[in-house]
Amino acid sequence: MLYTIQPLNPVALELGPLSIRWYGIFIALGIALAFILATREAKRRGLPDETFADLLIWAVPISIICARIYYVLFEWKYYSVYPSKIFAIWEGGIAIHGALIGAVVVAIIFCRKRNISFWKLADIAAPSIIIAQAIGRWGNFMNQEAHGDEVSRQFLENLHLPEFIINQMYIDGVFYHPTFLYESIWNVVGFIILLLLRKANLRTGEIFLSYAIWYSIGRFFVEGLRTDSLMLFDIRIAQLVSVTLILVSILLIIFRRRNKQVPNYLD
Numbered sequence: 001m002l003y004t005i006q007p008l009n010p011v012a013l014e015l016g017p018l019s020i021r022w023y024g025i026f027i028a029l030g031i032a033l034a035f036i037l038a039t040r041e042a043k044r045r046g047l048p049d050e051t052f053a054d055l056l057i058w059a060v061p062i063s064i065i066c067a068r069i070y071y072v073l074f075e076w077k078y079y080s081v082y083p084s085k086i087f088a089i090w091e092g093g094i095a096i097h098g099a100l101i102g103a104v105v106v107a108i109i110f111c112r113k114r115n116i117s118f119w120k121l122a123d124i125a126a127p128s129i130i131i132a133q134a135i136g137r138w139g140n141f142m143n144q145e146a147h148g149d150e151v152s153r154q155f156l157e158n159l160h161l162p163e164f165i166i167n168q169m170y171i172d173g174v175f176y177h178p179t180f181l182y183e184s185i186w187n188v189v190g191f192i193i194l195l196l197l198r199k200a201n202l203r204t205g206e207i208f209l210s211y212a213i214w215y216s217i218g219r220f221f222v223e224g225l226r227t228d229s230l231m232l233f234d235i236r237i238a239q240l241v242s243v244t245l246i247l248v249s250i251l252l253i254i255f256r257r258r259n260k261q262v263p264n265y266l267d
Helices: 022-044 051-074 083-087 096-114 118-143 153-158 163-168 179-200 206-223 237-258
Strands: 011-015 018-021 174-176
Touching: 011 022, 018 022, 022 051, 022 118, 051 096, 051 118, 096 118, 096 237, 118 163, 118 179, 118 206, 153 163, 153 174, 179 206, 206 237
Parallel strands: none
Antiparallel strands: 011 018
């Protein structure tokens, strides 16, 4: 059955030749909230007030560039034919794993220059990162991307989703899994868990590594439902990276637990 459904406009505001898209707005909202939360926690943990402001000056643009490079590399078959599209980031096409790689590299260099513990900084930032990811996924929703396989309208209604989500999942005559929503909810739950882990006073680094494990578990299963996965031969790149992050994070937790000199988060 065909439905007459008008999708939500991905453009929030037009100022002459400039179009401000919802995708960018949700990314910006996620970054802003992440900054506020991280800055407040940094003050409680005794870091200088300007720590995250100085870090984000470098981390945000480099992370976005890395996220785009990561995506373009694994979609080079397309971008080699349409090279002008490489810079059309407003159309979507950034990979969170690329952004995380860029952010971690910048954070390591930043911490060395400021004589700050990377693990302490990462623990502070972990809840901020995952809630920013939860918000950013709604940019994919507005672009009608990062969805899963075909489903029926009845399937979506059985999930008790709001009508605007069901309608937005109707693309070219077909309803799709709202995988953006599954991941967003998973990340919100992860955010709450990470806040609770702060009170558990784990070893430094374990909150960040717990974030890597939690996010990767959810991403592995959600990625299996998606239709737009970046591929390496027949392997979904995001699933491969997720499994690697889970294993590496568990090993790091075990290794750091054996080191009696590693302080606790609240020390």
